[in-house]
Amino acid sequence: MRELRIVFMGTPGFAVGVLEQLVENELHVVGVITAPDKPAGRGRKLQQSAVKEYALSKNLPILQPSNLKDEMFIEQLKEWRGNLQIVVAFRMLPKVVWALPEYGTFNLHASLLPQYRGAAPINWAIIHGEQKTGVTTFFIDEKIDTGAIIDQAEVDVKKDETAGSLHDKLMNTGARLVVKTVQRLQEGPVNTIPQTFSTNLKEAPKLTPENTRINWSDSMDAIDCFIRGLSPYPASWTLLDQGSTPLKTKIYKTSIEITEHSLDIGSIVSDKKEIKVAVSKGFIIIDELQLPGKKKMTAKDLLNGFQFNKEDKFV
Secondary structure: OOOOOEEEEOOOHHHHHHHHHHOOOOOOOOEEEEEOEEEEOOOOOEOOOOHHOOOHHHHEEEEEOOOOOHHHHHHHHHHOOOOOOEOOOOOOOOOHHOOOOOOOOOEEEEOOOOEEEEEOOHHHHHHHHOOOOOOEEEEEEOOOOOOEEEEEEEEEEEOOOOHHHHHHHHHHHHHHHHHHHHHHHHHOOOEEOOOOOOOOOOOOOOOOOOOOOOOOOHHHHHHHHHHHHHHOOOOOOOOOOOOOEEEEEEEEEEEEEOOOOOOOEEEEEOOOOOOEEEEEEEEEEEEEEEEEOOOOOOHHHHHHHOOOOOOEEEE
16 A cells, blocks of 8 residues: 655645545645735735635645746655645646656546546536536646546536536546545556547637637527536626627526527517527527626616617627
8 A cells, every 4th residue: 555645736616625525535635736826806915726725724735836847846845755746727737846756646637538628628518518528537748638547437417507517516526536546546556548639629728708709690509508618707708789889798697599580690689677689590598697897697687777779789
C-alpha cells in the first residue's frame, strides 16, 4: 500500500466538492494550490477563491502563485513532499510542476474524454444536445486534456438540463471518481488507456461574447439547448432592436411553443405576462432575462414596468 501525500490544485466551486470528498475520506492532503485573491464587486475588495475558503476552514496549507514557474513557488511546493498531485478546474501546468511528484499528476475533466477537450465541457455538452456526458480522470502530459485515461463515469443529461444543474451532478460524480482513482493509486500502478485522436471529436472551447450570442435563425431545439447550456453562467445573449441603440439582453430561462406563424424571425410578441420570440416552426418563450442596468427577473416582473413595441425584434 502506497503512502500518498496529496497536493490539490483548484479554484472554483466545482473543485471544492472534490477537495471536500478527499478530506472526508481521510486521504492525506498535504497542501492546496489555488488562484491569487482577486478584486471583485463594486468595492473591488479582494475575494478569495472557493477552494481557498474551504482550505482555510480545514486548516490546510495554501499556496497562491501568480507564476507557476517561479523558483520560490517550486521550492515551497517541494517542501510539502507531495508524491501525487490532483488538478480540478485550475489552469495549465508547466512540466516543472506536473512532472514533480513520484506518482504523477492527474486531472479531473468534466467530459468523457477524448470528447469535449477544452475549457467549457459542461456547457458545450448541453449546447450540442448530448444525452450522456460524464467525468474523466487522466494523467497530465504536455498537451491540454490529452493524457492517458485512468477512469471514467457517465452521467445522463436530462431534457431540461442547464449548465448549472449539470455542473452540480458532474461535481458530485467527479468527486467520487477522484476518490476512487486515489484509492486505486494507493494500491500501486494503474492500467491506463491512451486517448484517441480523430477528426470527429467535439471540442469545448472557452466561452466568449462571440460564441455565446443567440442565433434566432437556428432550429427551435438548437436555440433551446444553447440557452440552457449557458445558464446561469455566463448566459446567452441577444440584442433588443428598438430602432435606436440596441440593448444587450441576457436570456436565462426559456420554454418552447410549436406552432405555425408568419412573423419574421426574431419578432417579439408580448402581453402583460409573456414574452415570445418568433423562430422557425414556433416561438421561444422567455421566462427569465436581464436588460442592461437591471437585475435578472422573470418576464412577468419585467413587463410590469417595460413595454415592447410591435416593431421590436431580437437580433
